[in-house]
Amino acid sequence: MFAKLLSTLLVLLTAAMFTLATPAIAGDAASGGKIFSANCAACHAGGRNVINGAKTLQKDALDKYEMNSLEAITNQIINGKNAMPAFKGRLTDAQIDDVATYVLSQAENGW
Template sequence: MRRVLFILLLLFTLWRFTFILPALAAEVADGGKIFNAHCSSCHIGGGNILISQKTLTKEALSTYLNNYEQDGIQAIIYQVQNGKNAMPAFKNKLSSQEIIEVATYVFQQAENGW
């Protein structure tokens, strides 16, 4: 019985990663395009040309975004939607899906060290 449960769990895990990761990869790729079109003029390579310490590195995002440690992507989504200080709000410029995609891209790049 244990062997059957183990095999079922293994099959489920393989199935999950087989069908979810390509969708996530597409989301990140689209996020990269959105980032290049709307964000890279100020945040090229994850930096910040206006306020040098407020980069898109994991450390800076943890410091400057509320709740980044609890839910990084949601914290980035909030920032992109609402802006703050020199950063404009994008909620009227990008669709909800585009905001999710660019937030996922920024999160992944920050996790990987840009």
């Protein structure tokens, strides 16, 4: 009985650790900040969006529009969407990773 309880407790603890783990950050946020300033800040200064005020880079908006992962942000940077231009071919893969890391980091920290 004790072994079963202990086993169940360990499974729950392991699940909690994976649920609460912070996402891995792939790029260099400092470099991403510089690239963001040069390429993105005209429309997204301070995490805002001058074209569509509802779709900001704030954490709540990223969550709402399922843009709250490095993969989703990277995809948006590469391919663009609506008024946002695609940056594939304009930025290197490493620069795109750095910008995505910067955006996610800034969103997590409230810009």
